[in-house]
Amino acid sequence: MSIRHGLLALLERGPRYGYQLRTEFESRTGSTWPLNVGQVYTTVARLERDGLVVPAGEDEAGHALYAITEDGRDELRRWFTTPVDRASPPRDELAIKLAMAVGTPDVDVRAVIQAQRAHTIQAMQDYTRLKAQALEAAAARPGVFDPDDVAWQLVLDQMIFQAEAEARWLDHCETRLVRLAPQAVADRREGADNPPSDGDGTAEQADGAPQRSPARVGGLRGALRRPRR
Structure with a gap:
Protein backbone atom coordinates (compact mmCIF):
# COMPACT_ATOMS: atom_id res chain seq x y z
CA MET A 1 0.00 0.00 0.00
CA SER A 2 2.98 2.36 0.43
CA ILE A 3 3.43 2.75 -3.34
CA ARG A 4 -0.26 3.46 -3.82
CA HIS A 5 -0.32 6.14 -1.16
CA GLY A 6 3.09 7.45 -2.08
CA LEU A 7 1.84 8.21 -5.59
CA LEU A 8 -1.23 9.90 -4.13
CA ALA A 9 1.05 12.10 -2.01
CA LEU A 10 2.98 13.15 -5.11
CA LEU A 11 -0.22 13.88 -7.01
CA GLU A 12 -1.37 16.07 -4.12
CA ARG A 13 1.30 18.51 -5.27
CA GLY A 14 -0.28 18.74 -8.73
CA PRO A 15 -0.94 16.67 -11.87
CA ARG A 16 1.85 14.29 -12.89
CA TYR A 17 2.50 11.74 -15.62
CA GLY A 18 3.76 8.21 -15.04
CA TYR A 19 7.48 8.60 -15.58
CA GLN A 20 7.45 11.81 -13.56
CA LEU A 21 5.80 9.97 -10.66
CA ARG A 22 8.44 7.27 -10.83
CA THR A 23 11.28 9.81 -10.85
CA GLU A 24 9.89 11.82 -7.95
CA PHE A 25 9.11 8.71 -5.88
CA GLU A 26 12.68 7.47 -6.26
CA SER A 27 14.11 10.92 -5.62
CA ARG A 28 12.10 11.25 -2.40
CA THR A 29 13.22 7.83 -1.14
CA GLY A 30 16.76 7.89 -2.51
CA SER A 31 15.95 5.02 -4.90
CA THR A 32 15.82 2.72 -1.88
CA TRP A 33 12.71 1.06 -3.32
CA PRO A 34 13.04 1.49 -7.12
CA LEU A 35 9.93 1.38 -9.26
CA ASN A 36 9.51 0.52 -12.90
CA VAL A 37 7.22 2.55 -15.13
CA GLY A 38 4.89 -0.39 -15.67
CA GLN A 39 4.35 -0.72 -11.92
CA VAL A 40 3.56 3.00 -11.70
CA TYR A 41 1.00 2.91 -14.50
CA THR A 42 -0.59 -0.25 -13.10
CA THR A 43 -0.96 1.43 -9.71
CA VAL A 44 -2.32 4.63 -11.27
CA ALA A 45 -4.87 2.59 -13.23
CA ARG A 46 -6.09 1.02 -9.97
CA LEU A 47 -6.25 4.43 -8.32
CA GLU A 48 -8.36 5.66 -11.25
CA ARG A 49 -10.59 2.60 -10.99
CA ASP A 50 -11.14 3.36 -7.31
CA GLY A 51 -11.99 6.99 -8.04
CA LEU A 52 -8.89 8.36 -6.30
CA VAL A 53 -7.31 9.90 -9.42
CA VAL A 54 -8.65 11.08 -12.78
CA PRO A 55 -7.08 11.82 -16.14
CA ALA A 56 -6.06 15.49 -16.37
CA GLY A 57 -5.27 15.99 -20.04
CA GLU A 58 -1.76 16.22 -21.43
CA ASP A 59 1.26 18.42 -20.92
CA GLU A 60 3.04 20.30 -23.71
CA ALA A 61 5.08 17.22 -24.57
CA GLY A 62 1.98 15.02 -24.91
CA HIS A 63 2.37 13.12 -21.66
CA ALA A 64 -0.91 11.88 -20.16
CA LEU A 65 -1.42 13.60 -16.81
CA TYR A 66 -3.30 12.38 -13.74
CA ALA A 67 -4.75 14.40 -10.88
CA ILE A 68 -5.89 13.45 -7.39
CA THR A 69 -9.61 13.63 -6.57
CA GLU A 70 -11.30 14.69 -3.33
CA ASP A 71 -11.77 11.00 -2.50
CA GLY A 72 -8.05 10.58 -3.14
CA ARG A 73 -7.26 13.41 -0.72
CA ASP A 74 -9.50 11.81 1.90
CA GLU A 75 -7.70 8.50 1.41
CA LEU A 76 -4.33 10.22 1.70
CA ARG A 77 -5.36 11.96 4.93
CA ARG A 78 -6.49 8.61 6.37
CA TRP A 79 -3.14 7.09 5.45
CA PHE A 80 -1.16 9.86 7.12
CA THR A 81 -3.27 9.81 10.29
CA THR A 82 -3.54 6.01 10.68
CA PRO A 83 -0.63 4.19 12.35
CA VAL A 84 1.03 1.39 10.38
CA ASP A 85 -0.52 -1.89 11.58
CA ARG A 86 2.01 -4.00 13.49
CA ALA A 87 -0.47 -6.80 14.24
CA SER A 88 0.22 -8.18 10.74
CA PRO A 89 3.94 -7.48 10.23
CA PRO A 90 5.39 -8.07 6.76
CA ARG A 91 7.25 -11.33 6.23
CA ASP A 92 10.87 -10.99 7.24
CA ALA A 192 16.40 -41.50 22.83
CA ASP A 193 16.23 -43.23 26.23
CA ASN A 194 12.45 -42.77 26.60
CA PRO A 195 10.62 -43.12 23.26
CA PRO A 196 7.01 -41.82 23.16
CA SER A 197 4.40 -44.23 24.51
CA ASP A 198 0.79 -44.77 23.52
CA GLY A 199 -0.41 -43.40 26.85
CA ASP A 200 -1.90 -40.03 27.63
CA GLY A 201 1.36 -38.26 28.52
CA THR A 202 1.49 -34.52 28.77
CA ALA A 203 4.09 -34.12 26.02
CA GLU A 204 1.55 -34.65 23.24
CA GLN A 205 -2.06 -33.89 22.53
CA ALA A 206 -4.58 -36.68 22.01
CA ASP A 207 -4.00 -36.60 18.24
CA GLY A 208 -0.25 -37.01 18.66
CA ALA A 209 0.61 -33.42 17.76
CA PRO A 210 2.93 -31.55 20.12
CA GLN A 211 1.22 -29.03 22.38
CA ARG A 212 1.58 -25.40 21.32
CA SER A 213 1.00 -22.21 23.22
CA PRO A 214 -2.26 -20.34 22.51
CA ALA A 215 -0.28 -17.36 21.21
CA ARG A 216 1.47 -19.48 18.59
CA VAL A 217 -1.73 -21.25 17.60
CA GLY A 218 -3.74 -18.05 17.29
CA GLY A 219 -1.02 -16.04 15.61
CA LEU A 220 0.29 -12.60 16.42
CA ARG A 221 -2.88 -10.75 15.48
CA GLY A 222 -4.99 -12.94 17.75
CA ALA A 223 -2.50 -12.62 20.60
CA LEU A 224 -2.43 -8.84 20.35
CA ARG A 225 -6.20 -8.59 20.23
CA ARG A 226 -6.79 -10.99 23.12
CA PRO A 227 -8.25 -9.08 26.10
CA ARG A 228 -5.77 -8.47 28.87
CA ARG A 229 -6.58 -9.85 32.30
Whole structure:
Protein backbone atom coordinates (compact mmCIF):
# COMPACT_ATOMS: atom_id res chain seq x y z
CA MET A 1 0.00 0.00 0.00
CA SER A 2 2.98 2.36 0.43
CA ILE A 3 3.43 2.75 -3.34
CA ARG A 4 -0.26 3.46 -3.82
CA HIS A 5 -0.32 6.14 -1.16
CA GLY A 6 3.09 7.45 -2.08
CA LEU A 7 1.84 8.21 -5.59
CA LEU A 8 -1.23 9.90 -4.13
CA ALA A 9 1.05 12.10 -2.01
CA LEU A 10 2.98 13.15 -5.11
CA LEU A 11 -0.22 13.88 -7.01
CA GLU A 12 -1.37 16.07 -4.12
CA ARG A 13 1.30 18.51 -5.27
CA GLY A 14 -0.28 18.74 -8.73
CA PRO A 15 -0.94 16.67 -11.87
CA ARG A 16 1.85 14.29 -12.89
CA TYR A 17 2.50 11.74 -15.62
CA GLY A 18 3.76 8.21 -15.04
CA TYR A 19 7.48 8.60 -15.58
CA GLN A 20 7.45 11.81 -13.56
CA LEU A 21 5.80 9.97 -10.66
CA ARG A 22 8.44 7.27 -10.83
CA THR A 23 11.28 9.81 -10.85
CA GLU A 24 9.89 11.82 -7.95
CA PHE A 25 9.11 8.71 -5.88
CA GLU A 26 12.68 7.47 -6.26
CA SER A 27 14.11 10.92 -5.62
CA ARG A 28 12.10 11.25 -2.40
CA THR A 29 13.22 7.83 -1.14
CA GLY A 30 16.76 7.89 -2.51
CA SER A 31 15.95 5.02 -4.90
CA THR A 32 15.82 2.72 -1.88
CA TRP A 33 12.71 1.06 -3.32
CA PRO A 34 13.04 1.49 -7.12
CA LEU A 35 9.93 1.38 -9.26
CA ASN A 36 9.51 0.52 -12.90
CA VAL A 37 7.22 2.55 -15.13
CA GLY A 38 4.89 -0.39 -15.67
CA GLN A 39 4.35 -0.72 -11.92
CA VAL A 40 3.56 3.00 -11.70
CA TYR A 41 1.00 2.91 -14.50
CA THR A 42 -0.59 -0.25 -13.10
CA THR A 43 -0.96 1.43 -9.71
CA VAL A 44 -2.32 4.63 -11.27
CA ALA A 45 -4.87 2.59 -13.23
CA ARG A 46 -6.09 1.02 -9.97
CA LEU A 47 -6.25 4.43 -8.32
CA GLU A 48 -8.36 5.66 -11.25
CA ARG A 49 -10.59 2.60 -10.99
CA ASP A 50 -11.14 3.36 -7.31
CA GLY A 51 -11.99 6.99 -8.04
CA LEU A 52 -8.89 8.36 -6.30
CA VAL A 53 -7.31 9.90 -9.42
CA VAL A 54 -8.65 11.08 -12.78
CA PRO A 55 -7.08 11.82 -16.14
CA ALA A 56 -6.06 15.49 -16.37
CA GLY A 57 -5.27 15.99 -20.04
CA GLU A 58 -1.76 16.22 -21.43
CA ASP A 59 1.26 18.42 -20.92
CA GLU A 60 3.04 20.30 -23.71
CA ALA A 61 5.08 17.22 -24.57
CA GLY A 62 1.98 15.02 -24.91
CA HIS A 63 2.37 13.12 -21.66
CA ALA A 64 -0.91 11.88 -20.16
CA LEU A 65 -1.42 13.60 -16.81
CA TYR A 66 -3.30 12.38 -13.74
CA ALA A 67 -4.75 14.40 -10.88
CA ILE A 68 -5.89 13.45 -7.39
CA THR A 69 -9.61 13.63 -6.57
CA GLU A 70 -11.30 14.69 -3.33
CA ASP A 71 -11.77 11.00 -2.50
CA GLY A 72 -8.05 10.58 -3.14
CA ARG A 73 -7.26 13.41 -0.72
CA ASP A 74 -9.50 11.81 1.90
CA GLU A 75 -7.70 8.50 1.41
CA LEU A 76 -4.33 10.22 1.70
CA ARG A 77 -5.36 11.96 4.93
CA ARG A 78 -6.49 8.61 6.37
CA TRP A 79 -3.14 7.09 5.45
CA PHE A 80 -1.16 9.86 7.12
CA THR A 81 -3.27 9.81 10.29
CA THR A 82 -3.54 6.01 10.68
CA PRO A 83 -0.63 4.19 12.35
CA VAL A 84 1.03 1.39 10.38
CA ASP A 85 -0.52 -1.89 11.58
CA ARG A 86 2.01 -4.00 13.49
CA ALA A 87 -0.47 -6.80 14.24
CA SER A 88 0.22 -8.18 10.74
CA PRO A 89 3.94 -7.48 10.23
CA PRO A 90 5.39 -8.07 6.76
CA ARG A 91 7.25 -11.33 6.23
CA ASP A 92 10.87 -10.99 7.24
CA GLU A 93 13.20 -13.35 5.37
CA LEU A 94 15.85 -13.31 8.09
CA ALA A 95 13.40 -14.19 10.87
CA ILE A 96 11.94 -16.99 8.73
CA LYS A 97 15.44 -18.28 7.88
CA LEU A 98 16.48 -18.51 11.53
CA ALA A 99 13.16 -20.04 12.55
CA MET A 100 13.62 -22.77 9.94
CA ALA A 101 17.34 -23.22 10.67
CA VAL A 102 16.68 -23.99 14.34
CA GLY A 103 14.77 -27.16 13.44
CA THR A 104 16.79 -28.20 10.38
CA PRO A 105 19.40 -30.95 10.85
CA ASP A 106 23.00 -30.26 9.81
CA VAL A 107 22.51 -26.47 9.81
CA ASP A 108 24.92 -24.49 11.96
CA VAL A 109 22.56 -21.81 13.21
CA ARG A 110 25.36 -19.83 14.86
CA ALA A 111 27.24 -19.72 11.55
CA VAL A 112 24.09 -18.39 9.87
CA ILE A 113 23.78 -15.71 12.56
CA GLN A 114 27.43 -14.70 12.38
CA ALA A 115 27.38 -14.40 8.57
CA GLN A 116 24.25 -12.26 8.75
CA ARG A 117 25.71 -10.08 11.52
CA ALA A 118 28.80 -9.33 9.41
CA HIS A 119 26.58 -8.38 6.46
CA THR A 120 24.27 -6.26 8.63
CA ILE A 121 27.16 -4.35 10.21
CA GLN A 122 28.65 -3.68 6.79
CA ALA A 123 25.29 -2.39 5.56
CA MET A 124 24.98 -0.17 8.64
CA GLN A 125 28.41 1.31 7.92
CA ASP A 126 27.40 1.94 4.30
CA TYR A 127 24.20 3.68 5.39
CA THR A 128 26.13 5.78 7.89
CA ARG A 129 28.55 6.87 5.18
CA LEU A 130 25.66 7.81 2.90
CA LYS A 131 24.08 9.82 5.71
CA ALA A 132 27.32 11.70 6.27
CA GLN A 133 27.45 12.54 2.57
CA ALA A 134 23.82 13.70 2.61
CA LEU A 135 24.44 15.93 5.63
CA GLU A 136 27.57 17.35 4.04
CA ALA A 137 25.66 18.16 0.84
CA ALA A 138 22.89 19.84 2.87
CA ALA A 139 25.44 21.88 4.84
CA ALA A 140 26.85 23.20 1.58
CA ARG A 141 23.47 24.86 0.92
CA PRO A 142 22.69 26.69 4.18
CA GLY A 143 19.18 28.05 4.48
CA VAL A 144 17.86 25.88 1.64
CA PHE A 145 15.08 23.43 2.47
CA ASP A 146 14.93 20.59 -0.05
CA PRO A 147 12.12 18.11 0.74
CA ASP A 148 13.85 15.37 -1.23
CA ASP A 149 17.08 15.81 0.78
CA VAL A 150 15.23 15.73 4.09
CA ALA A 151 13.17 12.70 3.02
CA TRP A 152 16.35 10.86 1.97
CA GLN A 153 17.95 11.60 5.35
CA LEU A 154 14.89 10.21 7.15
CA VAL A 155 14.99 7.04 5.04
CA LEU A 156 18.69 6.63 5.83
CA ASP A 157 17.98 7.12 9.55
CA GLN A 158 15.35 4.38 9.39
CA MET A 159 17.74 1.98 7.66
CA ILE A 160 20.52 2.72 10.16
CA PHE A 161 18.23 2.20 13.17
CA GLN A 162 16.81 -0.97 11.61
CA ALA A 163 20.30 -2.37 10.99
CA GLU A 164 21.33 -1.53 14.56
CA ALA A 165 18.23 -3.28 15.91
CA GLU A 166 18.86 -6.29 13.67
CA ALA A 167 22.46 -6.58 14.90
CA ARG A 168 21.26 -6.47 18.53
CA TRP A 169 18.60 -9.09 17.77
CA LEU A 170 21.21 -11.36 16.18
CA ASP A 171 23.39 -11.00 19.29
CA HIS A 172 20.37 -11.94 21.39
CA CYS A 173 19.64 -14.98 19.20
CA GLU A 174 23.20 -16.26 19.47
CA THR A 175 23.27 -15.74 23.24
CA ARG A 176 20.01 -17.64 23.64
CA LEU A 177 21.22 -20.52 21.48
CA VAL A 178 24.41 -20.80 23.52
CA ARG A 179 22.40 -20.84 26.74
CA LEU A 180 19.92 -23.43 25.49
CA ALA A 181 22.42 -25.73 23.78
CA PRO A 182 23.07 -27.94 26.87
CA GLN A 183 19.33 -28.36 27.45
CA ALA A 184 18.79 -29.31 23.80
CA VAL A 185 21.44 -32.04 24.08
CA ALA A 186 19.86 -33.31 27.29
CA ASP A 187 16.41 -33.39 25.68
CA ARG A 188 17.71 -35.40 22.72
CA ARG A 189 19.34 -37.92 25.04
CA GLU A 190 16.18 -38.22 27.13
CA GLY A 191 14.11 -38.71 24.00
CA ALA A 192 16.40 -41.50 22.83
CA ASP A 193 16.23 -43.23 26.23
CA ASN A 194 12.45 -42.77 26.60
CA PRO A 195 10.62 -43.12 23.26
CA PRO A 196 7.01 -41.82 23.16
CA SER A 197 4.40 -44.23 24.51
CA ASP A 198 0.79 -44.77 23.52
CA GLY A 199 -0.41 -43.40 26.85
CA ASP A 200 -1.90 -40.03 27.63
CA GLY A 201 1.36 -38.26 28.52
CA THR A 202 1.49 -34.52 28.77
CA ALA A 203 4.09 -34.12 26.02
CA GLU A 204 1.55 -34.65 23.24
CA GLN A 205 -2.06 -33.89 22.53
CA ALA A 206 -4.58 -36.68 22.01
CA ASP A 207 -4.00 -36.60 18.24
CA GLY A 208 -0.25 -37.01 18.66
CA ALA A 209 0.61 -33.42 17.76
CA PRO A 210 2.93 -31.55 20.12
CA GLN A 211 1.22 -29.03 22.38
CA ARG A 212 1.58 -25.40 21.32
CA SER A 213 1.00 -22.21 23.22
CA PRO A 214 -2.26 -20.34 22.51
CA ALA A 215 -0.28 -17.36 21.21
CA ARG A 216 1.47 -19.48 18.59
CA VAL A 217 -1.73 -21.25 17.60
CA GLY A 218 -3.74 -18.05 17.29
CA GLY A 219 -1.02 -16.04 15.61
CA LEU A 220 0.29 -12.60 16.42
CA ARG A 221 -2.88 -10.75 15.48
CA GLY A 222 -4.99 -12.94 17.75
CA ALA A 223 -2.50 -12.62 20.60
CA LEU A 224 -2.43 -8.84 20.35
CA ARG A 225 -6.20 -8.59 20.23
CA ARG A 226 -6.79 -10.99 23.12
CA PRO A 227 -8.25 -9.08 26.10
CA ARG A 228 -5.77 -8.47 28.87
CA ARG A 229 -6.58 -9.85 32.30
